[in-house]
Amino acid sequence: MIKVEVDMTKCQHYGQCVFEAPTVFKLNSEDKLEYVAEVDDSELDNVEAAVDICPMQAIRIAQ
């Protein structure tokens, strides 16, 4: 399993991560980011792409 961490003090809810890993990240009806904190290893590439594309660099993959 991969542990996903988002620093919500940095996150500005731009939603760039949503496109990279739509099963992990989503924007709710209030424009706020929601995410799954533990995901399957098969999502690694997508989560890495989300980490890279985050404009606030708020996403981390915890070991």
Next chain:
Amino acid sequence: MSAPVVIVGGSLAGLRSAEGIRKAGYSGPIKVIGNEPYLPYNRPPLSKELLSGSGEIDEIYFPIKESVADIEWVLGQAATSLDTKEQKVTDLSGASHSYSALVIATGLRPKPLPVDSNGISGVHVLRTFDDALALRKQLLPGVKVVILGAGFIGCEVAATAIKAGCKVKVVARGHEPMEEALGKTLAKEVKRRHELKGVEFVKGASVFGLIGDGHVQRIILDSGVIYDADLVVVAIGSLPNTEWLEGSGIDISNGVLVDGGLRALSSDGAVIENVFAVGDVARYVNPLFDEVPRRVEHWNLPTETGKRAGQILGKQLNGESVADMLAEPFAPLPSFWSDQYDMHILAFGMTYLADRSELVAGELSGECVLEYFRNDKLVGVCGIGMRPTIQSYRTKFSLA
């Protein structure tokens, strides 16, 4: 030992290229030459959080992944020339750097004040961390700021300056703020919101000259009008950093022309072996829209171009075939956003190409979504707030 891969440009696109090379399995030496004294850092906060707060450079550095921890950084050195026959880059100190392959990631620089400042200080641009630091020290309550240019940078600086208590005028040659990207309808609405916050827009003019005793005191516009100004911010667009490529044979008529594999092209359209260009400086065709090569200055593209170039190059250096990768069309969907006051603008696509826009959700005066069409074909979507709706459009852009 074989010569390293040399990446010229130490910002996001250069970093993503290096990561891409490693991801493709190439483990040979990589050298990055950057003209700023810093490791790669994140630029969007420069016109927003960092311009208003007290943030420092270490808060905006990109993480250096383990895969690229061994690359050599030559920082504070601009490249001055390229010899593609000898496969060598020369830098400002006169040092020459041999390469096995080259990635051009030199980006853009702001257009300077279009008139002679006569040595008068108080004129700023905004592209680098140092620019942001210099400007933010001056954004104090009561300071009269004149911003030249009503694009994204100009408008974001205006919003930040208003928050800091400055008196702000935005002078622009064109029509409404950010009109090229937002279209007339949305641009007018954004202007209304800026005006409510106290920004004054001056249309159809540019700078003629500055008046000041050492530091700027007044600005003369070419319309003849004179305004008091303690600070002038020049935000009238940018220029590709390609002077160092003159005489190299590469097509640098507007940025660096590349093919769908980000491989640099010569003026007669031939691929120049082992030379790639990525990020803001690269000009390429995006088959999502048409066959016209363009430079596109949006957030996700340094990452998209860097990753692709890096992976193609890495495979090539490993002696693997890249035919499959080159055959895959390069069709990244541009993405941009802007925060001004409590207004969150988000867009996908190439709204610039549109000949009309249409409100499809919400209300213009509140949160809204607009579709952008060229010849009745959807080329972009943009809105204020309503991010999940805007987000849902991403899948509507695809290759026919």
